[in-house]
Amino acid sequence: MGQKIDVRNLSFSYGDQQVLKDISLSFNKGKFYSIIGPNGSGKSTFIKNISKLITPKAGSVLIDNQDICKMKNKELAKMMAVIPQNILIDYDFTVFDIVMMGRSPYKRSFQDFNGEDQAIVEKYMRATNTWNLKDQLITNLSGGEIQRVIAARALSQEADIILLDEITSHLDIQYQIEFLNIFRSLKEDKIIIAVLHDLNLASTFSDEIILLKRGQVEAKGSPEEVISKENIKKVYNLSVEIFENPVSQCPYVIPIV
Numbered sequence: 168m169g170q171k172i173d174v175r176n177l178s179f180s181y182g183d184q185q186v187l188k189d190i191s192l193s194f195n196k197g198k199f200y201s202i203i204g205p206n207g208s209g210k211s212t213f214i215k216n217i218s219k220l221i222t223p224k225a226g227s228v229l230i231d232n233q234d235i236c237k238m239k240n241k242e243l244a245k246m247m248a249v250i251p252q253n254i255l256i257d258y259d260f261t262v263f264d265i266v267m268m269g270r271s272p273y274k275r276s277f278q279d280f281n282g283e284d285q286a287i288v289e290k291y292m293r294a295t296n297t298w299n300l301k302d303q304l305i306t307n308l309s310g311g312e313i314q315r316v317i318a319a320r321a322l323s324q325e326a327d328i329i330l331l332d333e334i335t336s337h338l339d340i341q342y343q344i345e346f347l348n349i350f351r352s353l354k355e356d357k358i359i360i361a362v363l364h365d366l367n368l369a370s371t372f373s374d375e376i377i378l379l380k381r382g383q384v385e386a387k388g389s390p391e392e393v394i395s396k397e398n399i400k401k402v403y404n405l406s407v408e409i410f411e412n413p414v415s416q417c418p419y420v421i422p423i424v
């Protein structure tokens with residue numbers, strides 16, 4: 168389950184504003200993918216389409232050759248976990264209860280969580296450094312703490328596909344790196360797709376990068392193929408120098424200011 172995602176000729180519009188145009192891509196197990204591109208280029212809209220939050224106007228999204236629009240939400244939730252960009256939780260659940268919700272796809276109606284669920288939840292709360300927050304109300308946490316709790320919930324879903332929509336936006340530098348490391352360390356038997364704004368994080372962590380420009384794929388491939396002076400100029404209208412990162416040996420972008 169969740170070995171491969173095929174996006175075929177995907178187009179999407181909000182009203183008469185076309186936001187995604189004829190996108191075809193494949194994502195395979197064992198890889199960390201980043202989606203990059205300027206503000207408004209359609210990155211979040213793409214993540215919402217491939218997670219069935221919104222429905223493509225044309226084209227399809229297939230997981231292991233099955234159209235996600237024909238899948239039950241619970242079945243999809245066993246295969247795919249999403250960490251969204253904007254997390255609004257205004258009900259007074261404890262952090263532990265919120266993370267436990269990640270186990271719901273595995274339960275029948277009114278079936279209780281068991282010791283195995285608790286052990287899974289504790290494992291991922293410790294990994295995301297949220298175990299010490301377990302008895303707090305979610306409404307009392309900071310933006311970065313909430314994002315870590317939502318990551319723990321997504322990990323507790325134990326899905327083969329993880330979508331991260333700008334997970335780093337609320338996180339300080341330590342947690343940005345820690346988080347991307349957690350997800351990268353899990354990639355062997357998962358598909359990880361992350362929307363990232365920081366080109367150098369994308370370059371360091373990704374096996375493949377997809378560069379969007381106005382809802383179309385401008386470039387895709389390895390960091391070396393995508394992170395080039397020409398692509399950055401064309402898509403961000405920004406002049407940059409590219410060096411080799413001395414630690415990771417990946418392309419390292421420095422804007423010319």
Ligand SMILES: Nc1ncnc2c1ncn2[C@@H]1O[C@H](COP(=O)(O)OP(=O)(O)OP(=O)(O)O)[C@@H](O)[C@H]1O
Nearest residue numbers: 181182184186204205206207208209210211212213
């Ligand atoms: N719910 C919505 N209704 C109408 N238009 C929307 C909606 N959500 C996004 N848009 C528009 O669709 C376009 C793409 O937005 P999207 O959020 O996918 O871009 P993005 O690349 O994720 O941007 P950012 O980097 O700023 O997060 C933008 O022009 C945006 O204004």
